[in-house]
Amino acid sequence: MVRAAGPSRPWCLAIRGVLAFALCAPVMARADGLLVFAAASLKPSLDAILAMPEAAALGARASYAASSQLARQIEAGAPAALFISADQDWMDHVERHALVVEGTRANLVGNALVLVAPKDSATKLDIAPGFALAAALGKDGRLALAEPNSVPAGKYAKAALTKLGIWDGVATRVVAADDVRAALNFVARGEAVLGVVYRSDAVSEPAVRVVATFPEATHAPIVYPVAILAGHDAPAARKLLDLLRAPAGRAIFREHGFDAPPE
Template sequence: MSVRPYTARLRHLALHGVLAIALLTPFAARADGLLVFAAASLKPSLDEILATPEAAALGGVKASYAASSQLAKQIEAGAPAALFISADRDWMDYVEQRKLVVDGTRANLLGNALVLVAPKDSTVKLDIAAGFALATALGKDGRLALAEPNSVPAGKYAKTALTRLGVWDAVAARVVSTDNVRAALNFVARAEAALGVVYRSDAVSEPAVRVVATFPDATHAPIVYPVAILAGHDTPAARRLLELLRAPAEQAIFRDHGFDAPPR
């Protein structure tokens, strides 16, 4: 056997080895990072927090946003999230009951308010009270945008509030039901729905809508965003991220985006 073909073959194998390492490196880096599953309403504020140097120092923190109900089901199916931030207690309870939350890490992170919004150029005026004229305010063909009212937290809060106020039956047939609250917000922002019920934090983030009125606290359960580390991901980095989200500077960012301290 000549030396030259043998040497060429070694070089060929070495090149393939280098390429294989290069291709695998991004996946290894991704595996070393932290994945946060967060309720869709958190996107503007959490994106800002994860862009801070303090979050960057933790190494590759990424967030995946969707309805809390969808995220909880994905966690149950084995999705590799390290932290879960739900928009209500129910879906965190769901995950915890399946032994998927690290003991002692669950905490109430934030609170919020529920608001009725309209496109920014709308002239609708309403005071929210028992029997208020919501159906009339929608007009002949207007729609009411909500997150899915039987499973998504924002939609559940909205349905409860409208039911307690005695107006749900009058508007139920005119509801546009969406996968998450941000999608409901977008319907109103594009003037494809005359009104919508979203969180105050959503309205703060979208200049194309205006707040018509805020739902009284007594019309729905307290809005609570619990956070927890998920089973199999109890690492020092996950603990530091949990501490960071609860730190004063990061809590101030959440406040700027329309969130409250969690109700007691």
Template sequence: MINSPLSKTAPRLACTFALALLLGTTAARAGEIHVYAAASLTDAVGELADDYSRAHPGVEVKPVFASSSTLAKQIDAGAPASIFISADRKWMDYLVQRKRVAADVPHDLLGNALVMIAPKGESFALRFDTGFKPADAFQGRLCMGDPEVVPAGIYGKEALTHLGWWPALQDRVVGADDVRAALAFVERGECAAGIVYSSDAQISDKVEIVGRFPEDSHTPIIYPAALLDGESGDARDFLRYLRTPTARAVFAHYGFTLLDR
């Protein structure tokens, strides 16, 4: 078992995870908007939350970042989230089925791409076809989100299975709690390769992209956003803000695809 690496992202994720647990036992206060967002959105939504709070005195946007699966389960357990932004439709549907989100409310906010990464200076040759043998391309472990529950890991397993690579690599996979944890493993050189979103690879100067998985090798990467049932006012305004040209420019800066749905 690998110990979780300490990196520039780990302390923030640890703090927000602890905050999520705390919020599960307290009620939201007036003027607070609790945005539960996928870990890959840490930088973009964190910046937008700060900008919005500064521009709206008396309103404080409090983001909580973790795996979409973790956040969805916390919301279902009663955490007072105002807005949920998932890294896939599966965990949004989970909350729709539990009537925490109305079925007609979620909208597709963003898209992303899936990439293979390696520690900086330790890239390797990779060809995305079924005849390629990835197990021979690198030595060591492959880090990705937990392929059973974390969206980035689910997309990654789909891609590896589509290419016929999963049987050869599955015993070398290290399933991380979320995509930023997988990125941190590779940054520290604890994994020789990793599967993360393009936006995650873009924010790190400690990894390099080995290749981009073909779009048809996995389910389209979609980030649906929704106002939680019973929320309105300030939260609704912030969700609307996330679709403005100003917010879209920030998302684009961090490597996300902009969707008009």
């Protein structure tokens, strides 16, 4: 797994401090609104839903990042009213810390995992046990994934490639991104030969094309749970939760490549 080389440790610590302040400051400054913490892959669809008059009237806004990062921020006291995770594990993590309002957790949408290439790529692959992914990367090509040990999209991707018996052959070729949208951008810019992202990400990015879809049996069901967070159980939060689950909201999710959550 490849990561870009970083600066020396003192500079790293200083930069991290500045970035942490920069990331937290906007949230702190706007803590009085209805803030939704949502997995990065939801951005195009959730932005469209929050632009609906009913949601705009609630003053709702979203902050996007990897589910792992958002869950840790919630644990640290970030003032989010709702959380939408890209997997059950990080919602479970938040719930274990008694930060989910009882009875509000629900499975919102489902998704699929796809192999993508830059739009002009001629790569053709059929996903099956032992398929020639390493060969398709060529001599120096990279495979873009979300971070495979903590970010849901990366975890699904690693699980699928392991199930198919090829993870060990491509692990050193992986470029691990902070979240799935960042992995998508590596492919869209031609900086990675191939990438594994959600179907919804591929739908939203015209600079990539889907090479193949991973069989559902190769990874755990992709489910996005949603819940109201402790301390924010107000009528506005309940109304937004209803809007996300209403037919109009579900239609927008479908337009952006999501589907109904698995039973």
